[in-house]
Amino acid sequence: MSTSQHAIQLKDEGNSLFKQKNYEGAIRKFSEAIALDSRNHTFYGNRAASFYFIGRYYEVITDCQIALQLNPRYAKAWLRKADAHDALMQYAESIESYQQALPLSSSSEYPELQQRIQVVTSKIMHPSTMNLSTLLTIARAHSIPIPHQDQMHTPAQTETLRKALHRHPKWGSQPRVRYMYIPDDDSQPIRNFELERLPVGKLDGEVKRVLGGGCRDYTEELSVVR
Known part of the structure; x- marks a missing residue:
């Protein structure tokens, strides 16, 4: 088995753990895959998703930034980055990331994405945000x-x-x-x-x-x- 094939296998094992909601285990598998192939943007995106579900939002943003350096048109990374910024109350950055995802989304995804932008925008203007x-x-x-x-x-x-x-x-x-x-x-x-x-x-x-x-x-x- 080649190094690339081994990395894909580790990613698949990580995906399986992710579906079981074993996010810590999934992170370990995705990290092992990255160690073998650091140029595959999906490895970082999958690990970012795992980080998100255990509340490690800074790591989500870091992994998404690396994934987007490798592939700027990786829509899932823009979305996960936006979600993490939203969770950290970094609303301007969240909206910017959602807007980057808009032209990369399908026609069926577009309305939901627009709605998510409106939700974050409403948080910006909430009195609790603006003293x-x-x-x-x-x-x-x-x-x-x-x-x-x-x-x-x-x-x-x-x-x-x-x-x-x-x-x-x-x-x-x-x-x-x-x-x-x-x-x-x-x-x-x-x-x-x-x-x-x-x-x-x-x-x-x-x-x-x-x-x-x-x-x-x-x-x-x-x-x-x-």
Whole structure:
């Protein structure tokens, strides 16, 4: 039996364990298959699925990223990556991954995928996701004046502001960004930027390293993703 055939056999054994819901066992088999053939994108995708069902979402994302480097049109990897980001409340990244899967999906899969995007989008605009500090930062980033913002304290005021910003033309017209640099000096503008290919779970330290000592705070601008 060749190395490639042995790797396929291990994958099949992993699939069988996966169907039995023995996800730890499946992970071991898929890992053995990867050790023999690290260029097969489906091995990473199958292991990602196993990681997902035991709640190891960071590993899901890592495996999906490797699978997509090997095959960018691997729709299942985009979907599993999106699901993992959703589970981690990384809604912007989840929607982006779902959108990557859209053109790769069949006509029968398309409506369900659109619905999943709508569900995640609704989570972005949920009051529990967007607190007053985040809303005021977004308003400042888009140069939207907020009268009497120092008098806003109640949940009802936060909800009113959230709805108003969501309808504001400046908000919808801005390009999608992922993070906002907030200078110590309030007279300085907030700068939008994107950070990509950062280790999941290590973003906070990486942001501070990239931005240096002038960074007072940062916040995810989830709300601009429709």
